[in-house]
Amino acid sequence: MKKFVNEPANFVPEFMKGVLLANPGLLEFVPEFQLIKRTDRPAENKVSVVQGSGSGHEPAHIMAVGPGMLSAACQGPVFAAPPVDACYETIKSVATDAGVLVLVNNYQGDRMAWDMACEMAEAEGIKVKQFIINDDVSVEDSLYTVGRRGVAGNFFVIKACGAAAEAGADLDTVLAVAEKVNANVRTMGVALTSCIPPAKGTAIFEIGDDEMEVGIGIHGEPGRRRDKIKNADAITDELFDAVAQDLPYKSGDRVALMINGLGGTPISELYVLYARAHERAEQAGLTVVRNYVGEYCTSLEMAGASLTLLKLDGQLEEYLDAPAEVAVRIF
Amino acid sequence: MTEITIEQVEKAIDVASDTVIRNEIYFSDLDGLAGDGDFGTSLATGFKVIKADLPTLDKSAIGAMLLKISMLCSKHVGGSSGPIWGTGFMKAGMASKDKTSVSLEELAAMVNAAVEGIMARGGAKLGDKTLLDALIPIAEKMKELAPAGDAAAVLKAVTEVADKAIDETRNLVAHRGRASQVGERSANTPDPGIVGVATILYDWCKHYGVDYTPTAAELNR
Structure with missing residues (x-):
């Protein structure tokens, strides 16, 4: 460790x-x-x-x-x-x-x-x-x-x-x-690596160098399946389809789109995922009113990401727009 | 009419604390077969504090004392056991209110309130392979036997109920609690919560000189 x-x-x-x-x-x-x-x-x-x-x-x-x-x-x-x-x-x-x-x-x-x-x-x-x-x-x-x-x-x-x-x-x-x-909110994540709780000192689960866990939980809980890693667009497509079909989100919906890093993935990679997710949303007829790319809910140093869609209405758009301040900031 | 005094309740909790502390590693090992192996340590950590604080707790009424013990569980028992055991003591305390002694029937009502509280808290029911598989039939047995007023007979009967619950649930698959994660792997292993309840009752039998011969292997170590 x-x-x-x-x-x-x-x-x-x-x-x-x-x-x-x-x-x-x-x-x-x-x-x-x-x-x-x-x-x-x-x-x-x-x-x-x-x-x-x-x-x-x-x-x-x-x-x-x-x-x-x-x-x-x-x-x-x-x-x-x-x-x-x-x-x-x-x-x-x-x-x-x-x-x-x-x-x-x-x-x-x-x-x-x-x-x-x-x-x-x-x-x-x-x-x-x-x-x-x-x-x-x-x-x-x-x-x-x-x-x-x-x-x-x-x-x-x-x-x-x-x-x-x-x-x-x-x-x-x-x-x-x-x-x-x-x-109105749905999420699914994927992990590329495990993570190490400090007091435990060892990884919470084993995963091969060429593997990913689709549908990972934020405590390393198993998801839908273990698979060979694919390229970023293919992974984004799987997350997007699973999330979009669940509510389902429909053409004409106004949405917030989030790509959340699980702790060990660089922000550049998150934007690679975002690019594909944004295009997929537009192709599906969704209007991305607000976007969120960064770390919101992590699993220590786990490499991975999750995709979240939130269907908005006037009231929710107003609440997302409202000023707020948290302990983590870059300005 | 048998009356159970606050001093007797205190002594019973002290004896139960010894049971939990003595079995810390054994209960954790049982938990490790299907759960995450922290049950014995979580419980023992809390009961060490309970045993230490027991002599100086508020003894103005049974309810006041049990509510203090509930708070200690909330603070010092880790994992899911904290809210489960804490709820049990809280509901039993609320049911006994400001009494300084209770009849067997009142004790049965306290146990019943504790069991109903634990069911509501965790959402588990009979057959989910949790400690409720011991506690629910224990509450029913107490309600049935309490009016006769024979405390030793009640203790012996509920110990038998818990003892049997170990073997009757051994082959069930857990549906609640951490053991549910391993599904089929939880079959053939006893639930540590049920063993914990049965061990406390069996130790009470020994302490109060109630003659009982257990059948489950976990009580015949």
Whole structure:
């Protein structure tokens, strides 16, 4: 294992500390619960939006905390759900009379932890609702999941809900936005290599130099099949077809198109994929209103990418357009 | 009428903690046959804290004590076991409210509330090869036998239920929990959660001098 680590066990709190120091004034860090929150939340009459899951998917989840995005988030160990008390403290840290919406990606560990945390928060009189995100078309039921997995489409749910909450929407409205995004977003990914959790020190699965895993999960869960690697256009076509046919997206639809890197693929390669995906979308009669190329939901240093389509309407376009700020930035 | 005092509940949890701590490696090894091998360690890590904190926990009522234990599970038991065991203690605590002693029937109601809570939390049901395959029939047996008021008879009967659950579920394929990932490979291996529940009950039998001879190999080590 060659990584920038000090103590592998301290990997998560150490990167969280870096995020805090890089964002003075914007964020607060509670090390005991591996929790980061906006300094200006809770805010009166504003719904708070929170999330928390295993680490290793950065910039999800704590690096998605900021104005117009998440109000707070907590991190579990790499690829493991945060403990219930951290989830509970995350809700409590940004609780308002307007309420808290918890966005949970569909993994059993996360679901149980947040379900219990919500129950504890409700018992304290906190108004809270939870929503389960499951955008991955690859497989039904998986290593850690009953039903479909939640992956890169999570970004769009956060972005739209964050914008709605910032605009002063009430809890039911923000929840309805989450439902709408999740109902219209689909993703599938492909892996070229495995990844190494720092505390484990070895790859989480074996894959040959000439192989790819089509439909990979972000914790290395198996997808649809293992195959010989193909050229970039052929891979993009397979991802695009699987995603586009699932909703299905129809000619005339206005969409957001995302190529998300899984952590170990250079941005140039992501744009190679984007070029083909954009052309395929246009050929299918889709109008690409917004595009997203970069890292939104990763799997440590896994080489690979996922393709996401989100069908838009006027309201969602407005929410995607709305200003937002997160811990990761290039300007 | 048998009354179970808060001191007796505390002692029973202390004995169960010893069981979990002593079997840390064994439970993890069982989990490693079909799951990810962390069950024993996850549970033992939490119960070490529970055992250490037990003497100083809030003892104003059984419910208060169990809610504190639920919080300790939430904080210190890793993986899926945290919300599962934490939910069990939370629901049992809420069912016992501010009582400082409970009848066997009230204890049966507490166990039933815990089992229903765990079912709701994880979405598992009877036959999914999880610890619920022991807990659901245990709750039913307690409800049936509690009115007679014989605590030793109830303990013996529920231990037998859990003991049998090990063998009855051994050849099932897991549908929930981490073991579900390996599908057919989970057949022929006992569920560590079921073995865990049965081992705690069997150790209680030994502690309280209840004579019981188990049939499952996992209890005859």
